[in-house]
Amino acid sequence: MKTAMFAALGSLALGGAGLGFAAPAMAGEAFVGVYKHDVTFIGKAVGLGAAGREGGADIHLGYRTDKLENLRWLGKPQVHTMVSINTKNTSNFVAAGFDWKVDFGQPGGFYLRPGMGLAYTDGKAKLPPANAPGLSDEERARRTYLYYHRIEFGSHVLFEPELALGYQVSDKLSVELSYTHLSNGQIFHQGKNQGLDDAGVRLVYAF
Structure with a gap:
């Protein structure tokens, strides 16, 4: 039930982005990715820590617009929207934001893609304390x-926030090694901020 709801929300978000930013002919690109959910090696490597409590894989489905030429002051970003469905039905999420494709030299080879967005998760915002008085053993x-x-x-x-290292295989197809992070940043909440790290591979198809 929860997964179906998030799939529906994701479809609405992706459809809305397509309608809102599409050119007369369908523009932009679609992507699909498979990620390891809640990896710990990245957080440990940069000294931020990681929860390492949830398992399974995440399936990311998303859409990106073409570069927004009218946002030159922001570096002509692309807008992305995506939905992430966890195979163990723990913490699913939908997200939207900006990202930037930075080519290494001439377009058509390797590139970096940093991004930043906002997400909504159906995961646990707060866990009930296990040491509260009067609890039954169960x-x-x-x-x-x-x-x-x-x-x-x-x-x-x-x-x-997200970061990808990609390679443009052809005019239509690219492959990306991708990292996505979820965090409240001590802004949406003061206190617990275990966060989520996803690492995986995604295929990108340009229309």
């Missing part, structure tokens, strides 16, 4: 399980 066990197996985001609304 309830205490349930809360303890959640503590070790669910991320406590602190907020359902989160920042969504």
Whole structure:
């Protein structure tokens, strides 16, 4: 039920982006990716830590507009919208934001793609304390399980920075190694901020 709801929300978001930014002929690009959910090696490498509590894979489905020429002052970004569905039905999310394709030399080879957006997750914003007084053994066990197996985001609304290293295979097709992070940034919530790191590969098809 939860996954179906997020798939529907994602379809609406992707459709809305396509209608809102499409040229007379369909423009932009679609992407699909497979990611390891809640990886820990990136957070450990940069000293930020990582939750490492949830498992499974994430399927990312998304759409990007062409470069927005009228936003030169912002570096002519592309707008992305996406939905992420977790195979274990834990923390799904939808996101939208800006990203920038930065070619290494002439267009048509390797490139970097940094991005920043906002996301909404159906994951746990707050976990109930397992040491609260008066709990039954069953309830205490349930809360303890959640503590070790669910991320406590602190907020359902989160920042969504991302970074990809891509290679343009042809005019239509690109492949990207992609990293996506979710965090409340101590702005949407003060306190718990375990966050989510996704790392994977995505295929990009230009219309």
